[in-house]
Amino acid sequence: MTFSFLSWLLRACICSTALVIASALDIKCREIPDELWLAAGPITGALTLFWLLERPNLAPMAVLSISLAALIAALIYYSGLTGGADAKALVFIAISMPLTQEEFLSTILAEHPFLPMASFSNALVLSVLLSMGILARNLAWRLRTGEPFFEGLEGSALTKALVLISGYKVRKEDFLRSSFLFPLEAPSGSGGRRLTLVVRLDEEREREVRGWLAEFQGPEYVWVSPGLPFVVFLTGGFILALVHGDVLFHAIHRTIKFLLGH
Template sequence: MPPWMPGDCYWPQALAVGALLGYASYRDARYREVDPYYWAVAFYALSPLAVLCWAQVLLSPVRAAVVVGDLAAVLVVGALVYFYMLGGADFYATALIAYALPAARDGFPTALAALLYASIAGALLTVAFCLYNATVNRGKASRAGGWLPYCFLGVAVTVREAFERPWWYPLTGPRGNWGYVDEDPHELLSLVAGERGEDAVIWASPGLPFIAFILAGFAVACLLGARPLAWLLEVLAR
């Protein structure tokens, strides 16, 4: 942990944030919705230790980097929500980390580290999607057409299969329009089925909750700080 942040502040707050994000991840995966009141309660519950953590940060020599890094992470996620690429719960989760535990063990901005780790996990998932579509699922992918960028974002399935899988989002909505994350997937699929039939092959995404990725990134940030990021940059620089 940072030498300027006492352990009796850091670890209880980290565990509390992790527990709140864990429950939010469960709600997002099970019901595809996290009540906004839940986030209000979470911010309120974490406030006492958040004030202490921020006091320690603002008195530290790395305060400017922490403030800028956490703010940048929240703004990036906010922009992605604005353009319908992420859900509002992802923004609240990132903001909660930045508010409740601004700095990780080595002083690196926690929210920024969590977002970077979550993005790396997401990038690996896109590679897995592409490899699957190019090998095991090549027949359906060829019928779906429009490989780029959809082969990185989802799986080629029939409309009927997408209906049978809960919370699968069609990446191309009716008349080829993009299916936004805030639209009901079954309504979009019904429109696509009406236009193209249930046996038509489309690109669809399982709609994995990004909060789960943020939670995993937060855990890595708390335990290891920015060391994995530094190692990755070192490997890429070779």
């Protein structure tokens, strides 16, 4: 076993473990302590540095990969699309494993060597698949119960469309007993109910909304979201990238080759 492959294996194991822990903490506590990245990052970063010293020809691509990941992390954070922990997780992946293992670069699984980009792309694919699953669940619920989706709820057509792919209806008592579901309903100014796309509220605001729903004499079902943080999808995307590369890039590449007759 060469040092290069051993380094790749160690970095993959440490990075996967840290991401799984981060996902569990974010789901349970809604917070990922910086100590997690500070504990794992220097170890994987040092292993990456030693790997590049042995493979100096890969250094320019590694620097490019880390730079691209840092740019995307900054964009998704400052645009408000994700939180700081998700951006840090992407940078952590870039520092830990900027490139696919050299022996895999020529295989069909890689097609491009930038592992952080593949992880991010795969995370987007997984989030879209979850949205499709949620939509299918909502359609099945509508056919099974015959209940309307949005009776008595205020919200624009766009908001309703987004709620259909990001949340689902559960019995009010089931929601109030759960600590892993987040409300997609809030009180409106007219004393009724309105849809909201703010999935993850701060604890005080969530307690207020839960208290309001508990007292509100309304329908049997309420809209909720599992509220999975993006780091969960990023973790899945990273593991998928290790075994199958960039799924979206692979599909696009194969489609273009098919259309061109290659």
